[in-house]
Amino acid sequence: MRRRTVRRIALYVSLALFPVTFYYLSPYLIILGASEGIVNGSFLVFSSMLISSLFLGRLWCGWVCPGSALGEICSRARGKSVRIGRWDLLKFLVWIPWIALIAIIAVRAGGYSRVDPFYETVYGISILAPGAIFVLFGVLLLISGSDLLIGRRAFCHYLCWMAPFMVIGGWFGSRARTHLVKLKADPDRCIHCGACTRNCPMSLDVEGMVARGDMRNSECILCMSCVDACPVKAIR
Ligand code: SF4
Ligand code: SF4
Known part of the structure; x- marks a missing residue:
């Protein structure tokens, strides 16, 4: 009971902070950063996900991710199970070309030369950036729309651009027996x-x-x- 409460509080705090943090999870800003040779916030966060999943698997998804919090809320309205198994590979159809694009753009820009964790934010706060509110609503709509239309955690299973980092890290972690949890x-x-x-x-x-x-x-x-x-x- 205590564990469930702690987890729920952690997820809801993360969702409440999403207007501050969503640029650090942006699949677009990492591309923009690559074009300017800048290691930005989302580059650092996605790299941390990959490395941490060697030891912690997908603990981030269960306990920290704001998208996961929204998924929990949506699953109360629509709890229908989605197709899993091979269908879970759908997210890699977007993820692989996306990673390739980042790599190509970074190489064409002459590589990375600067680190700016607060890239494109205002004082580190995502929502204060011009136009950010529309991006935020777009992301919230994408997550809740897919979960409500398709079923429980459809976004996590099919569309999430962060999950593949942890699927890959988790796979290596389980083979190398480095999982702590x-x-x-x-x-x-x-x-x-x-x-x-x-x-x-x-x-x-x-x-x-x-x-x-x-x-x-x-x-x-x-x-x-x-x-x-x-x-x-x-x-x-
Ligand atoms: S089916 Fe699942 S919940 Fe039920 S006893 Fe077995 S492991 Fe436990
Ligand atoms: S199998 Fe994994 S995702 Fe499913 S309830 Fe257990 S810990 Fe959670």
């Missing part, structure tokens, strides 16, 4: 009540993962809802 299952304890699967915000077949004794899943955001939901503590 991970789920463990005890299949012998399971009574097959299905509570873990029903409570998974990412629509994962958690009961199946427990049965296989393998809790690794690139879409797991380590929210620990399944841990809290299990009546016999088969997941920890």
